[in-house]
Each structure stands twice: as C-alpha cells, then as structure tokens.
Amino acid sequence: MELGMIGLGRMGANMAERLRRGGHRIVGFDPKANEYQQANAKGVELAQSIAELVGHLPPPRAVWLMVPAGDAVDQTIATLLPLLAPGDVIIDGGNSNYRDSQRRALALADSRIDYVDCGTSGGVWGLQEGYSLMIGGGEAVIERLRPLFATLAPAPDRGWGRVGPSGAGHFTKMIHNGIEYGLMQAYAEGFSLLQHKSEFTLDLHQVADIWRHGSVVRSRLLDLTADALGENPALDGIAPCVADSGEGRWTVLEALELGVAAPVITLAMLARLRSRDPSSFSDKLLAALRQQFGGHAVLKEQTKD
Structure with a gap:
C-alpha cells in the first residue's frame, strides 16, 4: 500500500521505516528540519509540504498523523481537508483524547472522509518488534487498511485489532x-x-x-x-x-x-x-502542625547562597 505520514519524530520515523521494510511506499512530511533529516536518513520518501505529500498519493488516499494531541491535530486536519476527496482516510496514531476523535470522525463524515483513531504503543522497540495497535473506526475502512496494521504489528494475526467504533481506539x-x-x-x-x-x-x-x-x-x-x-x-x-x-x-x-x-x-x-x-506548602504546614500540637522539632529550610 501507499501511505502518507505527517509527523516524523522518533516514533513516526520508525513506523514509516517498518512499513517501508514491509514493502509499503511511504511519503512523509514534518515541518521540523531535524526530524525531517532523521527520516530522510531512514530512507523515507519526503515531501516539502502537506499539499505535495497528498499529491504523491493515489486515491483513495490514506494519511497517518503522528502529531501532538490537541490543536496540532485539528490544524493538520484543517490543512488536509481541502486536499482530500471522498473515500480518503485520515488515521490518527497519536495520543488524542477519545472525545476529540469522536468529534473529528463526525465532522469528517460530512465530507465522506473516514477517520480512524489508532492508539499506538511500542516505544523504542516498535521498529524491530512491532507495535500494539488499538483501532477505532468503521469496519470496512479498517479492513481496507489491514496490510498497514498487519505490517506494523508484531505479527499479522496478533498485537492489533479493531476494538470498536470511532473513539474506541484512543479510549483503550x-x-x-x-x-x-x-x-x-x-x-x-x-x-x-x-x-x-x-x-x-x-x-x-x-x-x-x-x-x-x-x-x-x-x-x-x-x-x-x-x-x-x-x-x-x-x-x-x-x-x-x-x-x-x-x-x-x-x-x-x-x-x-x-x-x-x-x-x-x-x-x-x-x-x-x-x-x-x-517546595511543598502542604509538607511545611504538616510540620508546623506537628510542632503546634506536640512540640515536635521543625527542620529549617536551607537557603541558597
């Protein structure tokens, strides 16, 4: 399969490399120069912008996000939306709040773009040993993406699965x-x-x-x-x-x-x-109370020179 990946930090770059080793074509983009260079060293095909990344993918497109939870996800989706078409899919592999994932899935459904929330665990071993993938979204689109998940997981038949509808992956x-x-x-x-x-x-x-x-x-x-x-x-x-x-x-x-x-x-x-x-105020108050009711000694706070 062909996949676009936005966010090429250590985990994103390792995931892209594992997919590339598994025979998938990966086009990546990251606005940070250092992470961009690291992904380039791993042999990931790189785009200079999100628009260029989308342009390199044949429809129906799949774009995987590995960006920080919160506004960064919404901003990336806002940039992607006018570039995508009905039948395309956005996969959020970061640690988004599941309620945000439910909201995004509903909003994108109006444009007939699928949204898949994929809770991803594996850390520094993921590249060699595979990732644990907890996936939320529609059954049909997740089945279409099966080759990607099967490659990222420790084995095609274990370590990943659809756990429920939109939001269920990030909740899990x-x-x-x-x-x-x-x-x-x-x-x-x-x-x-x-x-x-x-x-x-x-x-x-x-x-x-x-x-x-x-x-x-x-x-x-x-x-x-x-x-x-x-x-x-x-x-x-x-x-x-x-x-x-x-x-x-x-x-x-x-x-x-x-x-x-x-x-x-x-x-x-x-x-x-x-x-x-x-400098815990609660601990200071506890010490003061012990002195008040029992006459216990209070240690003096050391001052810096």
Missing part, C-alpha cells in the same frame, strides 16, 4: 497508559524500599535483572528499569520530577465520570503532580 490507549502509570509507580516505590535498606547494600540492577527472568513481576517496564539502573545505579543527575502527557489525567477523570474506583492509577497520577513541587 488512554486506559492502557493509565495502567502504565500504576505499574511504573509500583516499581519506583519497590526499588526505593530496596535502596533505603542500607544494611543489605543491595545491588538494585542485580535485583532487577533477577526479577526479569521467571518472576511474576517481569515486564517490559522492568526491562527498562534494569537498563536504567545498569547505566546509572544511583540515578545521578536525574531530577525527581515526573511529567505527564495527559492520558493519566484523562483516565482518572473518566473513572470519576463512570463511578469506577481506580485508586492505584489515581494515586500514581497524584504522585507525579507531587514530584513537581520543589
């Missing part, structure tokens, strides 16, 4: 990422306990490597933990501040709206917010 990926938050937090807390048990002088990289084989807690995230500890055992130079890209928040909000208890994911999200407060 949102919950996937919420689960990931909880798993990451559990590993972080467990290894912190190991690190604080100083009397045993545990080698955390060794422990992680032991757990990777045969243990019930082995996982791809544990592989990453072992790699990180092997490269930097004390995690020197890494600030204890953890960002989030939105999916964890959306998952917590969805849990509240549905009335479903999700305490682990919620607490993992709150832990990330807490990590960004270098």
Whole structure:
C-alpha cells in the first residue's frame, strides 16, 4: 500500500521505516528540519509540504498523523481537508483524547472522509518488534487498511485489532497508559524500599535483572528499569520530577465520570503532580502542625547562597 505520514519524530520515523521494510511506499512530511533529516536518513520518501505529500498519493488516499494531541491535530486536519476527496482516510496514531476523535470522525463524515483513531504503543522497540495497535473506526475502512496494521504489528494475526467504533481506539490507549502509570509507580516505590535498606547494600540492577527472568513481576517496564539502573545505579543527575502527557489525567477523570474506583492509577497520577513541587506548602504546614500540637522539632529550610 501507499501511505502518507505527517509527523516524523522518533516514533513516526520508525513506523514509516517498518512499513517501508514491509514493502509499503511511504511519503512523509514534518515541518521540523531535524526530524525531517532523521527520516530522510531512514530512507523515507519526503515531501516539502502537506499539499505535495497528498499529491504523491493515489486515491483513495490514506494519511497517518503522528502529531501532538490537541490543536496540532485539528490544524493538520484543517490543512488536509481541502486536499482530500471522498473515500480518503485520515488515521490518527497519536495520543488524542477519545472525545476529540469522536468529534473529528463526525465532522469528517460530512465530507465522506473516514477517520480512524489508532492508539499506538511500542516505544523504542516498535521498529524491530512491532507495535500494539488499538483501532477505532468503521469496519470496512479498517479492513481496507489491514496490510498497514498487519505490517506494523508484531505479527499479522496478533498485537492489533479493531476494538470498536470511532473513539474506541484512543479510549483503550488512554486506559492502557493509565495502567502504565500504576505499574511504573509500583516499581519506583519497590526499588526505593530496596535502596533505603542500607544494611543489605543491595545491588538494585542485580535485583532487577533477577526479577526479569521467571518472576511474576517481569515486564517490559522492568526491562527498562534494569537498563536504567545498569547505566546509572544511583540515578545521578536525574531530577525527581515526573511529567505527564495527559492520558493519566484523562483516565482518572473518566473513572470519576463512570463511578469506577481506580485508586492505584489515581494515586500514581497524584504522585507525579507531587514530584513537581520543589517546595511543598502542604509538607511545611504538616510540620508546623506537628510542632503546634506536640512540640515536635521543625527542620529549617536551607537557603541558597
């Protein structure tokens, strides 16, 4: 098949390369020069504009978006819309909010352009091992795109599938990422306990490597933990501040709206917010309250020279 891909960051470029290796013709575009050059080095056929990209594709066209969630997706679709024709399809492989995907699918249906939301997971291993694809949209258009999904997935018959109508793909990926938050937090807390048990002088990289084989807690995230500890055992130079890209928040909000208890994911999200407060007012107030009711000592905050 022939596919246009807009957004050639690391993941987008790797996906384009995997598709190219699978025999598909890929035309890519990215406004950022650095990412454009990286994709060029991978042998991706490049266009100088979105209009040129669309012009290189035979109808019915398929254009895959790997751009940041939010306004960037809407702006890209607005640029594409006058260039496309009935029967063409836009695939959003980023981490868009599922409600936005539902809205976009309805809007594009008026122009008889299909919209497919494809939650994509695989990270740095995707190029070699394949991607996990959670796909929402019409059955017929997803079946037409089967060769693309089968090439991107770990195998043609596993690791991908249509999970429901428009929005279902990004909803499923949102919950996937919420689960990931909880798993990451559990590993972080467990290894912190190991690190604080100083009397045993545990080698955390060794422990992680032991757990990777045969243990019930082995996982791809544990592989990453072992790699990180092997490269930097004390995690020197890494600030204890953890960002989030939105999916964890959306998952917590969805849990509240549905009335479903999700305490682990919620607490993992709150832990990330807490990590960004270098001078926690709540902790200062707790210390002050302990002094007020029990006369407990208060540590003085160190001032910078």
